[in-house]
Amino acid sequence: RKGRARATPSHGEDHGMALLTEKQVLEIREKYTGKYGELSKLGREYGDHYSTIYLIVNRKNWKYI
Numbered sequence: 001r002k003g004r005a006r007a008t009p010s011h012g013e014d015h016g017m018a019l020l021t022e023k024q025v026l027e028i029r030e031k032y033t034g035k036y037g038e039l040s041k042l043g044r045e046y047g048d049h050y051s052t053i054y055l056i057v058n059r060k061n062w063k064y065i
Helices: 022-031 038-046 050-057
Strands: none
Touching: 022 038, 022 050, 038 050
């Protein structure tokens, strides 16, 4: 009522806590082959936790891309 809430929530790069760009998300999905330890390797490469990479690869996060 007072205009404090956002009309639409922030997604992807527009979100203030986003560490990755849309381009990086697409690169992660292309590079992932499913080998053991690859999530950790990609996490170190992109500066994020392996669980975040898992969520990106399995389209739980960044699902609109």
